[in-house]
Amino acid sequence: MKRIILINLSLIIFLIIFSELFIGFFKLSGIMGIDSNLLIERGNTYGFKKNSEGKVYGKLIYTDNNGFRIPNKEFNYQKNKPSIFFIGDSTTFGNGVKEERTFVGRLRIKKNNLNFYNSAVIGYQIFHHSKNIDIINKFSNIIKIFYVFTLNDVFEIEQVENRVQNKIEISQNNLVNKLKSIKFFQSMNVYLRNKSYLYMFIKGIFSDPSSRYFEYVKNYYMEKKIYKDESDYFLKLKKLSETKNIELKVLIIPYEYQTRENQCVGKNLEPQLKITNMLKSLKINYIDYTSLFCNNKNPKKLFYKFDPMHLSAEGHNLIFSDLENKI
Numbered sequence: 248m249k250r251i252i253l254i255n256l257s258l259i260i261f262l263i264i265f266s267e268l269f270i271g272f273f274k275l276s277g278i279m280g281i282d283s284n285l286l287i288e289r290g291n292t293y294g295f296k297k298n299s300e301g302k303v304y305g306k307l308i309y310t311d312n313n314g315f316r317i318p319n320k321e322f323n324y325q326k327n328k329p330s331i332f333f334i335g336d337s338t339t340f341g342n343g344v345k346e347e348r349t350f351v352g353r354l355r356i357k358k359n360n361l362n363f364y365n366s367a368v369i370g371y372q373i374f375h376h377s378k379n380i381d382i383i384n385k386f387s388n389i390i391k392i393f394y395v396f397t398l399n400d401v402f403e404i405e406q407v408e409n410r411v412q413n414k415i416e417i418s419q420n421n422l423v424n425k426l427k428s429i430k431f432f433q434s435m436n437v438y439l440r441n442k443s444y445l446y447m448f449i450k451g452i453f454s455d456p457s458s459r460y461f462e463y464v465k466n467y468y469m470e471k472k473i474y475k476d477e478s479d480y481f482l483k484l485k486k487l488s489e490t491k492n493i494e495l496k497v498l499i500i501p502y503e504y505q506t507r508e509n510q511c512v513g514k515n516l517e518p519q520l521k522i523t524n525m526l527k528s529l530k531i532n533y534i535d536y537t538s539l540f541c542n543n544k545n546p547k548k549l550f551y552k553f554d555p556m557h558l559s560a561e562g563h564n565l566i567f568s569d570l571e572n573k574i
Contacts, residue, residue, distance in 0.1 A: 280441025
């Protein structure tokens with residue numbers, strides 16, 4: 248009996264290790280997580296540690312003396328060159344994608360007569376951007392500002408904190424949310440997200456995180472009536488750009504779920520409609536990439552595996568292909 252148990256246990260361990268290696272090698276899923284030493288407090292908010300390196304979603308990243316993402320340790324900006332300034336969150340930062348394959352990195356290579364500053368920080372919302380808007384004043388020769396807007400940027404800071412702490416549930420009967428409310432499963436989820444391709448594959452197949460996250464975002468937009476904080480921030484950006492004679496453009500990125508067949512319609516597009524109407528009323532130029540993603544032959548490949556919003560290398564390339572003719 249002991250021998251049978253040992254054989255079966257060894258077989259299970261072998262299958263787990265084999266599956267882990269197989270899924271990781273063929274990139275059937277992607278790990279998530281960020282080295283804890285990379286983010287530090289910065290005034291009323293936070294940012295990336297300056298002149299540092301670490302792993303984000305399994306990829307080694309580097310930061311400059313501003314805490315901005317750069318290709319490597321030895322990278323230097325070109326003095327007195329015109330510069331493009333990117334504002335955004337983890338989508339713009341490029342979670343899980345090598346820097347040279349992000350749309351900022353591709354532009355950096357293609358347009359080597361320009362500087363590209365990627366000021367994006369993981370988890371940033373309008374609240375954080377508004378607190379850090381003055382950072383742009385540190386840089387000279389900025390000719391364009393691109394604010395890459397993702398749909399969760401409108402969350403109020405209290406909503407963000409509650410969501411992180413799992414106090415808000417999409418559905419009271421949702422098993423995933425109930426499990427997340429238990430501290431043991433919270434800790435295990437965080438650990439395995441950062442370590443196990445197999446775990447992320449199983450979780451993605453059976454829980455469809457993209458659907459759950461988008462449903463929460465959509466409901467938030469449907470219920471939200473006032474967008475004063477968002478409007479104020481857009482106006483601050485507009486005033487800053489006009490004062491310094493810098494071209495401003497907002498880029499709107501869809502969620503993965505919206506790009507699925509028969510989902511790029513109706514109420515699922517309510518978030519983009521509300522944001523574009525606001526931008527029109529404020530007379531701010533924008534590009535809504537929702538249709539470009541929805542009309543792609545295989546939109547699922549444009550996103551990081553089992554991820555609600557972060558782009559894959561293919562997704563970054565799609566944005567790059569459009570932007571390279573607009574810079």
